[in-house]
Amino acid sequence: xxxxxxxxxxxxxxxxxxxxxxxxxxxxxxxxxxxxxxxxxxxxxxxxxxxxxxxxxxxxxxxxxxxxxxxxxxxxxxxxxxxxxxxxxxxxxxxxxxxxxxxxxxxxxxxxxxxxxxxxxxxxxxxxxxxxxxxxxxxxxxxxxxxxxxxxxxxxxxxxxxxxxxxxxxxxxxxxxxxxxxxxxxxxxxxxxxxxxxxxxxxxxxxxxxxxxxxxxxxxxxxxxxxxxxxxxxxxxxxxxxxxxxxxxxxxxxxxxxxxxxxxxxxxxxxxxxxxxxxxxxxxxxxxxxxxxxxxxxxxxxxxxxxxxxxxxxxxxxxxxxxxxxx
Amino acid sequence: xxxxxxxxxxxxxxxxxxxxxxxxxxxxxxxxxxxxxxxxxxxxxxxxxxxxxxxxxxxxxxxxxxxxxxxxxxxxxxxxxxxxxxxxxxxxxxxxxxxxxxxxxxxxxxxxxxxxxxxxxxxxxxxxxxxxxxxxxxxxxxxxxxxxxxxxxxxxxxxxxxxxxxxxxxxxxxxxxxxxxxxxxxxxxxxxxxxxxxxxxxxxxxxxxxxxxxxxxxxxxxxxxxxxxxxxxxxxxxxxxxxxxxxxxxxxxxxxxxxxxxxxxxxxxxxxxxxxxxxxxxxxxxxxxxxxxxxxxxxxxxxxxxxxxxxxxxxxxxxxxxxxxxx
Numbered sequence: 001x002x003x004x005x006x007x008x009x010x011x012x013x014x015x016x017x018x019x020x021x022x023x024x025x026x027x028x029x030x031x032x033x034x035x036x037x038x039x040x041x042x043x044x045x046x047x048x049x050x051x052x053x054x055x056x057x058x059x060x061x062x063x064x065x066x067x068x069x070x071x072x073x074x075x076x077x078x079x080x081x082x083x084x085x086x087x088x089x090x091x092x093x094x095x096x097x098x099x100x101x102x103x104x105x106x107x108x109x110x111x112x113x114x115x116x117x118x119x120x121x122x123x124x125x126x127x128x129x130x131x132x133x134x135x136x137x138x139x140x141x142x143x144x145x146x147x148x149x150x151x152x153x154x155x156x157x158x159x160x161x162x163x164x165x166x167x168x169x170x171x172x173x174x175x176x177x178x179x180x181x182x183x184x185x186x187x188x189x190x191x192x193x194x195x196x197x198x199x200x201x202x203x204x205x206x207x208x209x210x211x212x213x214x215x216x217x218x219x220x221x222x223x224x225x226x227x228x229x230x231x232x233x234x235x236x237x238x239x240x241x242x243x244x245x246x247x248x249x250x251x252x253x254x255x256x257x258x259x260x261x262x263x264x265x266x267x268x269x270x271x272x273x274x275x276x277x278x279x280x281x282x283x284x285x286x287x288x289x290x291x292x293x294x295x296x297x298x299x300x301x302x303x304x305x306x307x308x309x310x311x312x313x314x315x316x317x318x319x320x321x322x323x324x325x326x327x
Numbered sequence: 328x329x330x331x332x333x334x335x336x337x338x339x340x341x342x343x344x345x346x347x348x349x350x351x352x353x354x355x356x357x358x359x360x361x362x363x364x365x366x367x368x369x370x371x372x373x374x375x376x377x378x379x380x381x382x383x384x385x386x387x388x389x390x391x392x393x394x395x396x397x398x399x400x401x402x403x404x405x406x407x408x409x410x411x412x413x414x415x416x417x418x419x420x421x422x423x424x425x426x427x428x429x430x431x432x433x434x435x436x437x438x439x440x441x442x443x444x445x446x447x448x449x450x451x452x453x454x455x456x457x458x459x460x461x462x463x464x465x466x467x468x469x470x471x472x473x474x475x476x477x478x479x480x481x482x483x484x485x486x487x488x489x490x491x492x493x494x495x496x497x498x499x500x501x502x503x504x505x506x507x508x509x510x511x512x513x514x515x516x517x518x519x520x521x522x523x524x525x526x527x528x529x530x531x532x533x534x535x536x537x538x539x540x541x542x543x544x545x546x547x548x549x550x551x552x553x554x555x556x557x558x559x560x561x562x563x564x565x566x567x568x569x570x571x572x573x574x575x576x577x578x579x580x581x582x583x584x585x586x587x588x589x590x591x592x593x594x595x596x597x598x599x600x601x602x603x604x605x606x607x608x609x610x611x612x613x614x615x616x617x618x619x620x621x622x623x624x625x626x627x628x629x630x631x632x633x634x635x636x637x638x639x640x641x642x643x644x645x646x647x648x649x650x651x652x653x654x
Binding site: 024026027029030081084085104105107108110111112114115116118119122126129130133134137140141144145147148149151152 | 435439443449460
């Protein structure tokens with residue numbers, strides 16, 4: 001059996017191919033923002049997962065390139081619209097589309113990207129069309145639901161940890177899972193294998209998002225590429241904050257609540273105080289334990305896939321790198 | 328041959344069926360706005376056209392109900408996002424979604440409606456899947472392009488009449504054309520018939536939109552359901568205004584330019600003055616002549632369709648009613 005391609009091979013392939021997807025040229029006010037958004041880069045993780053899964057199950061990955069690009073365009077569409085909703089000024093250290101152009105253009109070029117992703121998703125073997133579109137559209141609905149739950153949580157006074165895991169499962173994890181299952185579908189993998197590779201992606205995605213929460217507070221700013229502790233300043237109901245509220249009592253709970261509700265504060269002071277509370281409650285360790293739980297589940301799911309272990313190494317390596325954030 | 332169903336039959340059928348499309352329930356902050364938008368009603372013109380075309384070509388319309396609903400959900404998604412971009416407070420005399428909820432919810436529930444429309448579009452005979460999705464997504468892209476051109480025109484100092492016709496062709500007419508062709512595809516109509524029924528819809532759609540421009544200035548406010556002459560007040564580059572700029576010279580052109588560029592004005596005075604200019608240039612007649620041109624072209628396209636004349640009566644009647652705005 002020939003060795004499978006590395007994650008980096010697929011990521012670079014996608015990075016190259018995505019610059020050449022066919023897009024209209026006029027009106028340029030619609031297509032320039034789309035080209036800009038696509039050119040901002042990123043890990044190209046989702047299409048790489050699709051192609052790796054396809055190769056794992058014996059598929060010819062060159063035949064799945066179009067839907068792989070479709071998944072990436074869809075992902076970028078969600079980022080574009082999320083940036084409007086979050087009023088985010090920056091995306092990958094560059095101006096967001098609504099900032100660089102305007103909000104209306106951002107809404108509409110996002111809509112157009114979504115249509116484009118659908119077009120790419122239909123460039124597959126007709127035998128796989130119905131199943132893969134059903135999965136893709138179901139996932140797209142779930143991603144919207146996840147984003148709405150995320151916005152709802154901002155307004156809710158209390159959110160349970162289960163609700164939070166459900167939300168990140170929808171907003172982040174199902175698209176990774178979908179990409180992996182699509183690759184399996186295009187390779188004619190069994191339903192059981194499709195399910196296992198889907199679960200691998202779902203659990204990995206949850207672990208990945210929880211780690212994002214940790215990195216926001218404890219990550220290396222330079223390596224992680226964004227300012228630390230934005231979540232603390234904005235009172236974002238991350239796993240860490242929810243766990244802290246769940247664990248704290250007495251004067252610690254009182255102090256956490258005070259920082260959470262205080263409108264005027266010194267940012268450095270707030271970050272330092274909340275971190276001290278987190279440390280006193282072992283929140284970092286508790287979150288890392290939760291991450292491990294999901295991460296090991298994902299590795300179990302991958303183990304259950306009916307392919308030689310030697311062939312699963314690439315996906316395993318990607319999962320481990322992802323947890324280290326070395327990619 | 329049994330008589331075909333009337334436009335009203337299909338419109339009522341769609342009105343009934345669309346209330347029952349399957350939508351999630353949670354988060355309700357996502358699905359309530361979608362149900363609200365769908366419940367606002369409207370003529371249900373596009374799905375009716377799809378079903379009528381399907382029946383004209385000998386199809387069993389009951390098998391095309393899902394994609395017909397898909398076209399209507401897609402149309403409503405475009406209205407929802409257009410309302411955000413236009414900052415419109417009202418839609419069919421009720422609050423718009425971004426007004427009743429908020430902008431983020433309007434963006435996201437619009438996105439979700441688009442996914443829903445795609446799901447409905449895939450509920451067809453697998454033999455028609457590829458062709459019908461290709462047409463639907465091509466059309467969706469064109470509708471976005473049309474909306475972008477419309478926004479671009481607001482900023483452009485000059486717009487030609489040809490550019491304007493191109494824009495309304497994309498923004499409005501291609502979706503009518505697409506609906507009709509989809510009905511033909513599902514009934515296994517010939518490529519030639521598909522083309523003719525598409526052209527019928529495209530020309531009819533352009534005529535319909537031009538008539539909208541006339542009605543905004545000269546329509547019966549009560550019957551038309553919106554305040555007169557909003558286009559004049561907002562300097563909207565309609566066919567009437569572009570034709571007036573093309574036709575006017577000397578002092579008339581000077582006066583028109585003055586009203587067009589003046590920031591402070593009395594609304595009643597501006598409407599009356601611009602109407603007087605339009606009248607002096609016979610703008611209403613010139614526009615009606617253009618409408619007739621497209622309307623008669625559409626009837627020619629319908630004539631070219633290879634179906635018995637007696638069967639084309641229903642589509643003809645719908646087209647005529649549409650021009651009278653009696654429906």
